[in-house]
Amino acid sequence: MTTLRETPPQRLRPLVPVRARAALTLAACSLMGLVAFGWPFFVTPGPALDTSHAADAPWLFALLLPLLAAVVVAELTSGGMDAKAVALLGVLAAVGAALRALGPGTAGIEPTFLVIVLGGRVFGRGFGFVLGAVTIFAGALVTGGVGPWLPFQMFAAGWVGFFAGALPQVRGRTEVWTVAVYGLVAGVAYGALMNLWFWPFAAYGPEVSYAPGDSLAANAHRYGVFYLTTSLGYDVPRGVFTMLLVLLLGPAVLAALRRAARRAAFDATPTFVPPPEQPWR
Amino acid sequence: MRAAASLTLPRALHPGAWWLWALGLAAAASRTTNPVLLVLIIAVTGFVVTARRTDDPWAGAFSAFLKLSLVLIAIRVVLQALLSRSSQGVTVLFTLPEVPLPSWLAGVKLGGAVTAEAVLTATYAGLQLATILCCVGAANALASARRLLATVPGALYEAGVACVVALSFAPQLVTDARRIRQAHRLRGHSPRRLAGLRRTAMPVLEGALDRSIELAAAMDARGYGRTGNASPSSRRITTALVAGGLLSMCVGGYGLLDGSGAQLRGLPTLLLGTVLAGGGLAVGGRRTQRTRYRPDPWALPEWLVAGSGLSAAVALFATAATTPAVLTVPSPLALPAVPVAAVLGILVGLLPAVVAPPVPHRVGAVASRQPRTAQVSA
Numbered sequence: 001m002t003t004l005r006e007t008p009p010q011r012l013r014p015l016v017p018v019r020a021r022a023a024l025t026l027a028a029c030s031l032m033g034l035v036a037f038g039w040p041f042f043v044t045p046g047p048a049l050d051t052s053h054a055a056d057a058p059w060l061f062a063l064l065l066p067l068l069a070a071v072v073v074a075e076l077t078s079g080g081m082d083a084k085a086v087a088l089l090g091v092l093a094a095v096g097a098a099l100r101a102l103g104p105g106t107a108g109i110e111p112t113f114l115v116i117v118l119g120g121r122v123f124g125r126g127f128g129f130v131l132g133a134v135t136i137f138a139g140a141l142v143t144g145g146v147g148p149w150l151p152f153q154m155f156a157a158g159w160v161g162f163f164a165g166a167l168p169q170v171r172g173r174t175e176v177w178t179v180a181v182y183g184l185v186a187g188v189a190y191g192a193l194m195n196l197w198f199w200p201f202a203a204y205g206p207e208v209s210y211a212p213g214d215s216l217a218a219n220a221h222r223y224g225v226f227y228l229t230t231s232l233g234y235d236v237p238r239g240v241f242t243m244l245l246v247l248l249l250g251p252a253v254l255a256a257l258r259r260a261a262r263r264a265a266f267d268a269t270p271t272f273v274p275p276p277e278q279p280w281r
Numbered sequence: 282m283r284a285a286a287s288l289t290l291p292r293a294l295h296p297g298a299w300w301l302w303a304l305g306l307a308a309a310a311s312r313t314t315n316p317v318l319l320v321l322i323i324a325v326t327g328f329v330v331t332a333r334r335t336d337d338p339w340a341g342a343f344s345a346f347l348k349l350s351l352v353l354i355a356i357r358v359v360l361q362a363l364l365s366r367s368s369q370g371v372t373v374l375f376t377l378p379e380v381p382l383p384s385w386l387a388g389v390k391l392g393g394a395v396t397a398e399a400v401l402t403a404t405y406a407g408l409q410l411a412t413i414l415c416c417v418g419a420a421n422a423l424a425s426a427r428r429l430l431a432t433v434p435g436a437l438y439e440a441g442v443a444c445v446v447a448l449s450f451a452p453q454l455v456t457d458a459r460r461i462r463q464a465h466r467l468r469g470h471s472p473r474r475l476a477g478l479r480r481t482a483m484p485v486l487e488g489a490l491d492r493s494i495e496l497a498a499a500m501d502a503r504g505y506g507r508t509g510n511a512s513p514s515s516r517r518i519t520t521a522l523v524a525g526g527l528l529s530m531c532v533g534g535y536g537l538l539d540g541s542g543a544q545l546r547g548l549p550t551l552l553l554g555t556v557l558a559g560g561g562l563a564v565g566g567r568r569t570q571r572t573r574y575r576p577d578p579w580a581l582p583e584w585l586v587a588g589s590g591l592s593a594a595v596a597l598f599a600t601a602a603t604t605p606a607v608l609t610v611p612s613p614l615a616l617p618a619v620p621v622a623a624v625l626g627i628l629v630g631l632l633p634a635v636v637a638p639p640v641p642h643r644v645g646a647v648a649s650r651q652p653r654t655a656q657v658s659a
Contacts, residue, residue, distance in 0.1 A: 021520065024524075025523060025524075025527065028527040028528070028530075028531060029527065031531065032527075032530055032531060032534055035534050035538065039538060042538050059311060064530070064551070064555065067555055067558060067559065068530075068558075070434075070436075070437060070562060071523060071526075071527070071558050071561070071562060073437060073440045074434075074436035074437050074440070074562055074565060075523065077437075077439040077440055078436065078565065081439045082497075083497040083498075083500040083501045083505045084493075084494065084497040086439050086442050086443050086446070086497070086500070086505075087446060087493040087494070087496040087497035087500060088490075088493045088497075089439075089440075089443040089446075090442065090443040090444070090445070090446025090447050090450065090493070090496075091446060091447075091450055091489045091490065091492065091493035091496070092489075092493075093443055093444070093446070093447035094446065094447040094448075094449075094450030094451045094453075094454060094489065095454060095485075095486060095489055096447075097447050097448075097451045098450075098451040098452075098454045098455055101451065101455075130440065130443075133440075134440055134443050134444060134447065135447070137444060138444050138447035138448060138451070141339070141426040141429075141430075141444070141448060142339075142426075142447075142448065142451050143339075143342075144338075144339035144340075144341070144342030144345065144418075144421040144422065144426075145342070145345075145421070146417065146420070146421050147346075147414065147417045147418075147421075148413070148417065201410055248478075248479065249478075249479060249482060249483075252479065252483050253483075253486060256483065256486055256487055256490060257490070259490075260490035260491075260493070260494070263494055264493075264494055264497070
């Protein structure tokens with residue numbers, strides 16, 4: 001009788017390698033993305049953005065971000081994704097988009113995060129970023145939800161996938177718990193970021209709104225109040241739900257993704273042998 | 282006259298034209314808080330959507346966006362009423378019981394007197410956001426997502442293909458899930474348990490992953506991944522353009538945020554950066570060469586539709602430059618002004634209801650809702 005031996009844990013070659021050029025692009029775009037999210041905190045009192053054109057600033061960044069997202073995705077995928085990686089990306093994005101269309105969406109319950117976090121975990125940082133962005137984009141197309149929030153969501157979900165791919169390489173029960181805790185943190189952080197982009201629009205009252213020209217500490221305090229009163233009730237359930245999903249489905253999904261990666265044989269490098277010289281040429 | 286230039290020949294309009302029209306109206310809405318103009322813009326988008334809507338699944342997006350914007354206005358009004366202070370007006374509508382809050386919430390007040398001024402200010406400010414959302418919703422309902430994906434630049438080829446795969450597979454997955462749940466029910470498993478979720482989710486995922494490998498084989502067989510003739514110099518130009526664009530975007534963004542000195546240089550540097558990065562995308566697109574199957578034409582109807590949206594934006598921007606006072610409501614309780622030029626400019630936005638080609642009647646409308654996986658690899 002033959003015994004099936006567990007293959008030793010080995011790192012899968014990242015499907016979307018983050019080379020130096022792509023890493024620099026990602027860093028620059030992420031920096032601009034962070035500014036687009038959190039410009040109310042970075043702006044110094046004085047410039048036109050802060051005084052006369054404060055109402056236009058969110059739209060300026062909403063127009064700028066799609067270009068940044070396009071640049072970073074183009075740069076990441078230009079390293080030569082083969083057909084298997086593209087098909088896998090498309091199918092995982094389809095799973096995420098279908099979950100997004102079907103998911104209740106109420107109380108922040110977002111099963112899409114499971115796909116992005118676990119996909120990024122198994123297939124690496126670069127793939128995680130592209131998977132997050134493409135999943136959100138495809139989900140918006142399926143549900144007809146393309147709006148000014150879309151580029152912000154794409155960046156935030158991209159970061160969620162990226163950092164899932166950057167988690168330490170552990171296996172077994174530790175891995176599931178690491179990913180589950182990461183899901184909790186990512187769910188809450190995603191909500192805090194997505195609130196931030198909407199905050200300048202949300203003129204709910206002078207105590208919780210962005211005040212142009214005010215000091216950083218005062219604005220941060222008002223954002224804290226805004227966050228506590230309006231969205232913490234959404235973000236904590238999202239994080240907890242993601243964590244529970246990872247604990248429940250994580251081991252099976254991780255095994256399924258690794259099995260797919262083995263079957264696709266991403267590590268196999270084809271070698272081409274030139275044909276023997278034809279005498280009639 | 283070319284057939285594409287005909288205004289009456291039924292065909293799908295280029296999705297870019299619909300987006301330009303909608304973005305023009307949205308830009309117009311961003312210039313004003315005058316409720317007359319904002320409601321007019323919502324009416325224009327609603328009329329055009331009703332006139333030129335298809336029977337695609339995303340055509341219902343407009344009503345979803347309309348509901349979302351009504352909810353946004355409602356949330357804003359309720360929160361404003363709860364948090365408002367009497368400093369925002371003197372016309373008290375009614376008084377709510379006041380809730381004492383801990384001191385670290387520094388001056389937040391829950392309840393108390395609700396003034397008409399506070400409620401109207403919240404409604405007008407919410408209406409502007411709602412109008413912009415309605416414009417975006419109209420574009421979502423009118424522009425075909427699939428045709429939009431066909432126009433992605435070559436540099437995003439891989440991501441675009443992945444999106445098309447996702448769009449084709451997502452309905453298939455829903456069918457799979459239904460089939461598997463039915464099989465479980467036939468075997469006598471109760472479908473409403475937590476373990477039931479796992480029993481449904483895992484076969485769907487495994488099936489999808491298996492299909493991705495088959496799809497990859499099909500794509501390989503059809504010559505996916507053929508690279509274009511990008512020379513090393515064009516690759517170097519792409520790198521330089523993207524790097525320069527990002528650098529000047531960062532510098533421009535810093536200039537915008539930092540008030541010391543370089544204020545004016547912020548926006549032009551940022552614009553230069555976007556142009557450079559866009560050029561980098563265009564040049565980088567040359568590395569993939571592909572042919573288009575039945576490309577969407579850009580003919581007279583597209584120009585008219587895009588132009589009508591831009592005319593609304595131009596009218597509002599011109600009014601904002603000459604008589605900015607009519608675009609705002611001086612005090613919440615005053616009657617808003619009705620600027621004629623702006624109203625006419627917005628009404629031009631109605632043109633697509635007539636000049637956009639009628640929606641083609643699809644014979645196999647039901648059959649085409651089935652997922653078409655074959656076209657993925659095309």
